[in-house]
Amino acid sequence: MFSSISRQVARNLNTYQKKVVSKPFVQVERNFINLKLGQNRFYTAQVKTADFEAKYADKIKEIAKREGLTVEELKQKIKDEAAKKMKASKPKKVDPKIVADTTKKASASTIAAKAQLPYDSSAPSLDKLVKLELLENETPEVIAQIWNAGHANKDCITAAIPSDIYQKLYERSQKYPMFVVPMPREQGVEFFFLQFNFHQCNFTSLLEYKTKGSEARPFLTLTHFPELQKSKGIVLMKGDINDDPRMLDTGNAQFLTFALQEFYVTGGDKKLQLVEKFHNSPAEFDFQELIDNAVTFK
Numbered sequence: 001m002f003s004s005i006s007r008q009v010a011r012n013l014n015t016y017q018k019k020v021v022s023k024p025f026v027q028v029e030r031n032f033i034n035l036k037l038g039q040n041r042f043y044t045a046q047v048k049t050a051d052f053e054a055k056y057a058d059k060i061k062e063i064a065k066r067e068g069l070t071v072e073e074l075k076q077k078i079k080d081e082a083a084k085k086m087k088a089s090k091p092k093k094v095d096p097k098i099v100a101d102t103t104k105k106a107s108a109s110t111i112a113a114k115a116q117l118p119y120d121s122s123a124p125s126l127d128k129l130v131k132l133e134l135l136e137n138e139t140p141e142v143i144a145q146i147w148n149a150g151h152a153n154k155d156c157i158t159a160a161i162p163s164d165i166y167q168k169l170y171e172r173s174q175k176y177p178m179f180v181v182p183m184p185r186e187q188g189v190e191f192f193f194l195q196f197n198f199h200q201c202n203f204t205s206l207l208e209y210k211t212k213g214s215e216a217r218p219f220l221t222l223t224h225f226p227e228l229q230k231s232k233g234i235v236l237m238k239g240d241i242n243d244d245p246r247m248l249d250t251g252n253a254q255f256l257t258f259a260l261q262e263f264y265v266t267g268g269d270k271k272l273q274l275v276e277k278f279h280n281s282p283a284e285f286d287f288q289e290l291i292d293n294a295v296t297f298k
Contacts, residue, residue, distance in 0.1 A: 126225040157239040166235040181259045182294045199224040
């Protein structure tokens with residue numbers, strides 16, 4: 001589900017807690033998209049470093065005890081199993097020339113073909129959720145109302161995004177598909193790792209990503225539907241919260257969605273430069289600077 005990030009960024013992820021200093025979040029206006037709001041709101045909070053390992057220590061100990069292992073033995077078991085899977089998935093050695101030719105073909109055909117697809121194969125298309133013919137004669141405002149009302153009693157978040165704003169988000173997401181977003185918690189700040197895949201964006205906790213890498217579970221998946229982008233000037237969005245297990249509530253999902261938009265589109269050059277630096281200059285990426293530019297609802 002998730003790809004690997006550079007070694008330098010990974011090192012930074014492991015050492016940022018030593019550098020972090022408590023500072024207040026910056027408040028910004030929530031003026032981008034019309035999210036379907038729940039009861040939870042976020043307020044200005046003092047930043048405190050959070051011990052992520054300690055946060056999940058009880059769960060890890062419980063699993064280890066159930067399997068009759070120590071915590072260290074459990075961690076080693078997970079690593080060994082992952083190594084076996086990696087080894088089993090490696091292709092057999094073939095002539096180098098054949099490998100090179102195959103790679104070229106994949107770059108020219110497979111990748112180009114995927115670039116034309118609006119979704120990953122696992123993502124639904126809009127016609128699977130609504131009858132598009134019923135929306136043809138409606139205005140963008142009415143479509144947004146229908147979309148949000150249709151999900152009002154469902155455990156998800158929805159939005160209608162102006163097409164020009166989404167176009168910027170999509171283009172930048174293809175150029176910078178990964179980032180880390182800080183979210184205030186009662187006992188400090190928790191970082192969430194995000195990754196785009198075409199018109200979908202998956203979020204997982206930084207701890208989950210550091211522990212499981214590409215096998216990390218997505219806690220939140222945002223799916224954008226561009227079918228109405230040209231004809232109606234909007235892109236519908238639906239955010240699904242994973243229940244296996246449930247690690248976020250709708251308020252958390254709203255915050256992560258808003259933070260994503262702020263860093264990629266609406267938050268100004270300084271926030272976008274952090275996204276660029278995360279990819280282009282990982283050795284210079286500063287998590288304290290990220291926290292200083294974090295957002296809250298106002």
